[in-house]
Amino acid sequence: MEAIRFDNVTFRYNQTGDLRPPEEVLTDFGPSDYAVRGISFSIQKGEFVAILGHNGSGKSTVAKLMNGLLFPEKGTITVFGMSTRELEKLFEIRKRVGIVFQNPDNQMIATIVEDDIAFGPENIGIEPDEISRRVDWALRCVGMEGYRMASSFRLSGGQKQRIAIAGVLAIQPQVLVLDESTAMLDPLGRKEVLDVVKSLNKQQGMTVVLITHFMEEASLADRIIVLNDGEKVLEGTPRQVFSRYDYLKSIGLSVPFAAKVARILKDKGVPIEADVLTTEELFERICQLL
């Protein structure tokens, strides 16, 4: 079953910050350059897809288009068969697609952590008992059980980010979109959150869209979509995508550590294949050489 589909989607921001389509806004400013140009892709239910791209390549814009926070200028976006243009379907769409945004400070709503996490489920009409259970569960998922009654504004950067993730988990969306949601976490925290995400994906069949600047994280996905200047330029399995080292480098990206080491050795004439993704795989190959 198809969860999300982009058909030839094009989008421009209006320089006024207005969210209406550019053709409806007549101002001195006019629309800005295209943030997204002619993008098409399809994400199946239960898939784990990563999106890579340089700063400003259009990743967050794609995320916001996915649940109707922005509307395409051209092309269509369908979420479980519903077009984001049908306004009466927006509520259903947003219930299904939960997005954790980049900056957690913009997402804190209530002053107490518990209320902050309960806000989403309340909004979609979940019963109080069930909300309480979900808040417990979401806090456990992100390792913040001890902070239920804490004040949201008195947390460190990484703690706020965990709460933001819990807030979206509590909605139990069918599609979870993480827009660089682990950028402020320490390495162990990032691993924990990714483990939670992976298990939600594998055990509960939650569809995951992971936007990240960490190549190692992207290599966990089933599939990677690469954006450059608003266009989709590559799509494939991590192994396929990360075999394009030179191209990725030319568009500001990189490859996982293991692939990079193998590639440098290969360039020096060492007979080693560069299509490795994990450090363990690289280790095996080096053992064969030494």
Next chain:
Amino acid sequence: MSIIVKHLSFVYNPNTPFAKKALNDINLVIEDGDFFGIIGHTGSGKSTLVQHFNALIKPSRGNVRVDGMDPAEKGADLRELRSNVGMVFQYPEYQLFAETVFDDVAFGFRNYYKRSKKELKRDPDRFKAETEERVREAITMVGLDYEKIKDKSPFDLSGGQKRRVAIAGVIVMRPKILVLDEPTAGLDPRGKAEILRLLHELKKNYCPTIVMISHNMNEIASNCNKIAVISEGKIICVRSPQELFSDDELIREKGIEVPEAVRLFKLLRQKGISFDRLPFNAEEAAGLLFERLKEEGKYA
């Protein structure tokens, strides 16, 4: 210019139900010329610690001396201190606010010199010229084209460019110590590499001492000469990268993540393939492996 921290403790919201001890008896010396790294889990107290370095917050106990001066003392010249210790916060681009890049970068400098009003009244042209010179210098230092970018709105820039503008707004004061809280978080791989290259250049030509908080172990190990590990408000140790990442017991005990290159070389060591030093990134790892292959007369 050095920073000496003695018996520093800090409590948020003291004497309230929200009281929270964030720092607990911290002792630390950052010397002139250090590229000093600070690592530690989320909520361990890193940001709280560095905010003491330019007196944004004051110790509950103990003291901090910057170049011999204690900013918590009565009569301390905080303006002078803040121009000497430049602070780049987490995601500094969220604090950009002015209409043009020029005004954003000039803000700190203008503010600092407004105090000397007498001089200003006497010679506003010179003040203007000086502001322009300093802003041009700062924008050029961070690797941006002054003429091209000065009149743009900061909001029209890419993530990496915004980050550079925010750093320019700090170095416009010509600080002697630059403190950065996760300066590469959220940047794409090229942007990360560029900012790190920039920091080394700044260090060589401008501010000899750099303090960097980061969760990225590759980055910390590859760039810093000393690393402080903080855990639950306490300093666990201050070590060179080689010492820190060779200490398997400490790493296990404190749950410190190691750079991917170190992880690879530890796997190799378990197989009996050992090296006399650790690499911290892909280039170093490949270099060491290639040497070894050559020594053993294999494939080269």
